[in-house]
Amino acid sequence: MNERMDSATEAFVAHRNLLFTVAYEMLGSAADAEDVLQETWLRWTDVDLDTVHNQRAYLVRITTRQALSRLRTLGRRKESYVGPWLPEPLLTAPDVAEDVELAESVSMAMLLVLETLAPTERAVFVLREVFDLEYDEIAHAVDKTPAAVRQIAHRARAHVAARRPRGAVTSAESRDALAAFQRAIDTGDLQSLVDMLAPDVVLLGDGGGVVQAVLRPVAGADKVARLLAAGLPKIVGMAAAEPAQINGCPALIVRIDGEIDNIVAVRIDDGLITGLYVVRNPEKLSRVERETAVGR
Numbered sequence: 356m357n358e359r360m361d362s363a364t365e366a367f368v369a370h371r372n373l374l375f376t377v378a379y380e381m382l383g384s385a386a387d388a389e390d391v392l393q394e395t396w397l398r399w400t401d402v403d404l405d406t407v408h409n410q411r412a413y414l415v416r417i418t419t420r421q422a423l424s425r426l427r428t429l430g431r432r433k434e435s436y437v438g439p440w441l442p443e444p445l446l447t448a449p450d451v452a453e454d455v456e457l458a459e460s461v462s463m464a465m466l467l468v469l470e471t472l473a474p475t476e477r478a479v480f481v482l483r484e485v486f487d488l489e490y491d492e493i494a495h496a497v498d499k500t501p502a503a504v505r506q507i508a509h510r511a512r513a514h515v516a517a518r519r520p521r522g523a524v525t526s527a528e529s530r531d532a533l534a535a536f537q538r539a540i541d542t543g544d545l546q547s548l549v550d551m552l553a554p555d556v557v558l559l560g561d562g563g564g565v566v567q568a569v570l571r572p573v574a575g576a577d578k579v580a581r582l583l584a585a586g587l588p589k590i591v592g593m594a595a596a597e598p599a600q601i602n603g604c605p606a607l608i609v610r611i612d613g614e615i616d617n618i619v620a621v622r623i624d625d626g627l628i629t630g631l632y633v634v635r636n637p638e639k640l641s642r643v644e645r646e647t648a649v650g651r
Contacts, residue, residue, distance in 0.1 A: 530598070553624065
């Protein structure tokens with residue numbers, strides 16, 4: 356019995372970062388992803404390991420099914436969410452950025468694109484495009500035929516391609532954009548930041564009804580600039596912004612009186628900021644105090 360449990364534990368630990376990342380990319384919530392991992396572990400301990408030919412695929416299958424079930428519950432929760440819902444930000448290790456595909460897949464911008472997919476489409480896209488699972492393996496995970504999975508994958512790819520950031524964004528571009536934001540916070544000089552706003556920029560703020568944040572998306576460079584001009588003077592001198600690696604990409608952690616007030620992430624297209632994501636909901640900020648391991 357102990358030997359069987361040791362084997363189960365060893366396999367689960369070996370693939371834990373992968374399983375967490377699968378669940379997180381499907382849910383956009385680290386807290387829910389951790390709950391899914393707990394459920395996966397409980398089911399894994401009941402499995403007869405002698406019948407399992409591919410432990411990685413089997414564990415991914417359990418995790419995917421649990422995440423799909425939770426995703427539907429999460430969807431109902433989001434319907435009553437106060438203001439825009441943004442993914443829970445993660446402080447990630449610097450080496451995550453070196454895996455370009457992984458970094459893009461966990462980025463705030465991509466997670467918001469994945470939010471526009473139906474649950475099964477999201478699962479298929481994540482498992483195929485990010486984790487490169489075979490269609491047969493994905494079919495077992497989502498209870499579809501391989502032929503159906505191929506169709507779903509094709510449809511999801513086209514959907515994401517039409518909405519994902521245009522072209523590769525270098526870390527330097529993101530850092531420049533955030534440096535302009537940091538200067539605005541530190542000095543109140545907005546011009547360098549405004550100069551980087553795309554005409555169709557959208558700002559989203561997530562306070563979750565717990566703290567103050569914009570309750571609707573703010574679209575257009577003029578409106579976003581006016582919002583920043585109204586809000587920044589109130590925190591200049593009070594706030595300190597520090598660069599960090601959030602969700603595999605450069606971002607800012609903003610502290611007031613030493614306490615984390617918000618994180619700021621950006622989406623960049625063609626060298627200009629097209630998305631500003633400000634997460635203020637305190638319930639979503641615990642994962643920026645310590646690194647979270649993600650992996651493939």
